[in-house]
Amino acid sequence: MEAADLLQVLDRKQPRRLRVIENLLRGRRTVSTLYWGQRYHLLPLLDANKHLDHGALTAPAQQLAASGLVTLDSEADQLLLTPTGQQRQAGAYYQPQTSADWLNLDLGAARQRLLLAVQVTSQYAHSTSRYYPLATDLVTRRVVRQWFHLEKGPQLAAALLTAMVQSLQQLPVQTAEVMTDLLTGYQHPGLTVSQVASEQQQTAWEIQLRQRDGITQIARDARQADHPLHGLLHPLWRSPVTRSAQATLYAVEQGGSLEQVAAQRHVKANTVKEHLLEAAILSPVATFPYDRLLPQRVRADFAAALNADIDSWQFAQLPEDLRTRYDFFYFRLYAIWRGRGMMDDGATHS
Template sequence: MDPQDLLDLLDDQQARRLRVIENLLRGRKTVSTLYWGQRYDLLYLLSLDKHLARGGLDTVAQTLVSQKMATWLPAEQPQLRLTALGRKQRDQAVTFRPKTQALWPQITLGLARQRLLLSVQVVSQYAHQTARYYPLTTDLATRQAVRQWFHQVKSPELATQVFTALTASLTRLPPMTAQVVTAGFSGYQQPGLTVQQLAQDLQRTPWEVYLRHVDGVVQIAQDARQTDHPLHALLAPAWQTAVTRSAQATLRAVATTDLTLDQVAVQRHIKPSTVREHLLEAAIMLPVTAVPYDRLLPPATRQALLAVLPAQLDDWEYTALPVALQQRFDFFTFRLLAILCDKEGDHHAGTPDD
């Protein structure tokens, strides 16, 4: 990631923790990371760079600071805030905004990407009746899935069907994004270009090219959810719920029974703290309608807390609550209310507290 790429992820009003951005990229789904990812509007970064080392953004961040584009804020963890110069630089740049980013936490990107690239290569070679070629390097599960899919759908019309479907998806994307996706495909007498090669050709950063590639893959996978799409059977398994199966089971138990949270923990043979973590994960990652807020946050609870909390959501601190309220309401209730307020439209910015 280049300094300009990180600049696009920062704000001049809201101090943002570098470790949160780093942990999102690495796929570390702690409740704290997910919550601040929601507050920063950066949840789409989840698991986009699983090989990023801890501290892997430190040098890039320090470059922005040395260029006076951002400042460090003293805190338990490093926080960055854009300067006026940094905001001007960010706003003047032509920033790429992925079209499908809201869907990214719902898809297993590696699975969708590998299956798509290999299937395009197989269909292309099949259309040209090529029996001998070097298939793309993928894992065994991908090779088996593509082989099974191909034998199920193989027909003289397959190449035309796939070409038509891919063209329909790519026309929904910006021209440069479509170019990135198509140039990355391997096929008959065409080796796919790497992100680095495309970045050099297009005079863009590798990170922007990678985001464009992801945008295209997700658009194709989204269109393939239609049952008559030629890639439907191959790409449908890539879609997942945004929360873990265990969290889904916890949410279902809370939503469909009258059990207390501690009783749910006993029933599910997990810790009471895990029940609360599951519910917070679901509240962050799922629509408001999926969580029984009326049960977990009765009107009286909301009124009592909102009466003393600051107007700006990022200024909320549990430890700043009156002792009497801390004794009545645990941190889970406090954080759940913050998640709900954020989803209902409170987008004020301040300084994170935890």
């Protein structure tokens, strides 16, 4: 991620911690990272760059500060856009249009399956049996092999072409071009992200955002049962909540107390709380049992003590009697509830 890319995930009013952004991109699923990722409206970028080196955003941040585009508080590890930075941010930069689904799709697996399936189908259509398949993991090769043996036939290539064209036509022209440039097929070795970035005069990160849009749009369309990639991509849609957290949430929904659920699942009570906070952040508001875990009397107690901007709330600054009555779990759950636009009339407010 270059300085120009980092600029796009910053804000003029909300100081954002560099370490949170880094951990989010690297897929560090701590409650703190998820919570602040939600507060920053950057959760779709969870696990978007799992190979990002620790500290890799420091140099881009310093470059932005030296250019007068951000103020950098090194001690607090926070960045804030300057007016000049806000103007620069408003310039030409790709704005993804499918990011609402990124958490619900295993994009890494979808990318590998799609690229290999296109290559195999293209070579098959030209009766080519000797070629070097793309380097993928064993699971991808096995799944694509199974898919191909089920789908192969004289109409496969045409059906796949038609389906992909229909998907790419729903995206900006440049994004569709990026997607096709990155594909590998018969007499088409495919370009690398760096090569496409150079051709398009954009950053590699911007090209990856375009590719994520393309893959997600194809996967969206592949949810249709008659789509040629249905069997390959449809299984990759999933809940962003981990299975362990889902199991904890289910046990709570069945009526168990936090202590009972911890004993039942053979985990610590704090682990139960972490699972529930993860589910509260990543689940649709309507599906989480806020009324059970955060009843009105608890909300009223916190509401009476917390009136400032949510980002400034600190558990340690609560009145002592409130900290004695409720531990950090309820404080954070209330912040999540309020942060998602909920109020005591039961409606969401933007």
